[in-house]
Amino acid sequence: MRTFAVEQWAFALADDRDAWSKRHDDSAWRTVRVPHDWSVELGFDPHASSGTGYLPGGIGWYRAHVSLRELAATSGQHVRIVFEGVYKNADVWVNGYHLGGRPSGWIPFSFDLTELLEYAPDDDLVIAVRVEHTDISDARWYNGSGITRAVALHVHEGVRLREHGTTVTTQSVGPAASAALRVAHALESDLDEPVAVRVLHELRSLTTDRVHEFSADLVIPAEGASDVALETLVPDPELWSDTAPHLYRLTTTLVWHAGDEERRSAYELVTGIRTVAFDAGSGFSVNGEPRVLKGVCLHEDAGTLGVAVPTAVWLRRLLSLKRMGANAVRMAHNPHAAELYALCDALGLFVIDEAFDEWENPKNKWWQGHNVYPPRHEGYAKDFPQWHERDLVAMIEAHRHHPSVIAWSIGNEVDYPNDPYASPLFDEMTGNNDANKPAAERVYDPSRPDVRRLTTIARRLAGITRRTDPSRPVTFAAAFPELSSRTGLFAELDVVGYNYKEHLYEDDHERFPAVPFLGSENGHGYAQWKAVTDHDFIAGQFLWTGVDYLGEAHGWPVHGSGAGLLTLAGFEKHAWHLRRSWWSDEPVAYLATRPHAEGAGADFWSHPIGRDWDAADAHPVEVLVFANGDDLALSCGGDELPLVRDDEHGYWTAVTGPRAEPLVLESRRDGEVIARDELAARSEAARIEAEVWTPPAEAVAACTAAGIPLHGVLQIECTLRDAAGGIARDDRVVEAIVDGGELLGVENGDLADHTPYSTPSRATREGRLIVYIRPHGTVTVRLRAAGLADGLVVHGA
Missing domain, CATH: 2.60.120.260 (Galactose-binding domain-like)
Structure with a gap:
């Protein structure tokens, strides 16, 4: 081809x-x-x-x-x-x-x-x-x-593989250092007579270059189609997992004769060898090894780039999430671009692929602010009756060769109470996102669609899914399991996902002891994470969200959601470091501060945290310490400050008055300092630092081997630095002037900044922004701000 x-x-x-x-x-x-x-x-x-x-x-x-x-x-x-x-x-x-x-x-x-x-x-x-x-x-x-x-x-050629017609399934990984692999193809022919076809396979490890070959024969009828499936034992397989994402390139060559002439046509796809399992008692495993899913949910946009996101931009984001300790992604709430699945294969990220956010009835669509009535009811629901089977099959066929995909989700929160499905089992139903919703919208209304209808549809969708790919489980992200668990819906699923319902885990595990559970959508709190670590039967959690996104805005001028661990610009938030201290085995030491307020806890919305350490501020300061060492030491000017463990929120705190000396944190393990952080007073911007983001060599090598193109975009991280080299305390409008390339956009991650994305300038946020450039050869980028020398990048010379 x-x-x-x-x-x-x-x-x-x-x-x-x-x-x-x-x-x-x-x-x-x-x-x-x-x-x-x-x-x-x-x-x-x-x-x-x-x-x-x-x-x-x-x-x-x-x-x-x-x-x-x-x-x-x-x-x-x-x-x-x-x-x-x-x-x-x-x-x-x-x-x-x-x-x-x-x-x-x-x-x-x-x-x-x-x-x-x-x-x-x-x-x-x-x-x-x-x-x-x-x-x-x-x-x-x-x-x-x-x-x-x-x-x-x-x-x-006239004899071909059907579009997305190849299935690769690891049936087992045996103890005798071999893997049983099943490869199936759907073939088509435009020839006007039957044709005998030999199907040759070369399975080449992208890690070791070792090759395994196998073949099959079949006859395709005139202007017809045939399927072929064959099983093979792969000796000494390189198994794919989140920690060792080994991949293979499967080259399928079709050989036939047109008269006396031999004809050939070759197809390639990248896949992996692995088994995955969800167990009702022990959670999730890959290749027989237990794993806890440390997942994030992702929408598709990248702020100024919209949803036309270059692959390298997603690579920067995923590498950051992986460095934080994440090992899984939920594609919310629709199939994503093909490049994202390929990156998850190459980097070692498990994927839950999700088909629908609504079925035959539309959800409330907030168009004038969150929960501001009346809603609108536009969307995919009008197409669902005619298109759901074709769309679901197309998603599965396109993505089923990816080893990263571990489950198919047939719906997200379709059972959300009174949106629109209802039941007489509950006089009143309140969802997890119903703040300020009128009381009349929460009570049972018999004129609404009956929630039992969801079980019928789920049965149909699960059947389609299993026919298309019987090798992966069917799941569903339930918003109101208090009701869905009583209507037979769970019986249609292989794995049940709960959105924000951690308090039900123990009781519902007792009610359904044979059902595997996972947190399909979860808040960022320590209690939600402890609900996973304290219960082996919970496969893991998926945080809402990994990255901030456009839409789901609560009201003008805010135009997106700040629920992510990364900003729209792809920079790590403070909560990223806290999560890393829980999820990662790498040493972590990170300091954050805020004005001291009794009972603030982990409420980073009402009591936001930052990196301010200013002796001119006379108010008491709460210092938050995010670390994973065995022994922590917080000091200032040689004086050690006592730390108090906040077991409810998963970090340490200290309250102190402002000081002129830097604040220093050391995290130790076995007496050795494994990580260190320092906070010093910040001053106004003195210069612009501009750096082209460069992915690690091992990530580039993995993507190159898998045929994932990373060219076509420069990502220039712009930082305002003060005279001491720290991030400046003030923000400036920065203009990007490009010669030899195309400016794709400037993003600061500020969800309340409604400067048009088409403009070449934007104010920094917390001293930073990112500039995206499509180079046309050697490109020169000047970053200009009033009162500062230009930041300069010359690339490709």
């Missing part, structure tokens, strides 16, 4: 009803590069929907011109156009012929161009795509607008 990326498109943000035509003049349209998100290019609008980040939608057209000469010979070939995702309501034409559409913006889809190429009048193949995203209250978070994922042309 040959693949041709279709990246350059003409774009118009307008509903040009004639743009489908091959002869339509698009010479005045703007040239964009796909993946592309037009919503994030527009300004924040207080009249747009708070739920989707106060960013507009609209109707847009894309047109691409592809030279058939560049595709080379296509006669006798099978040609498809493949879209990884278009948000949303895509309609596609090629050379003026309407191929069809796809409502969902999260699902890959493709069309057969083989017949149409016979009618091509010239060398110019014109692809036109209409995208409609006018219902901007269609989700509870930001999803962007446009061709937000990659597009490619796939040129196959």
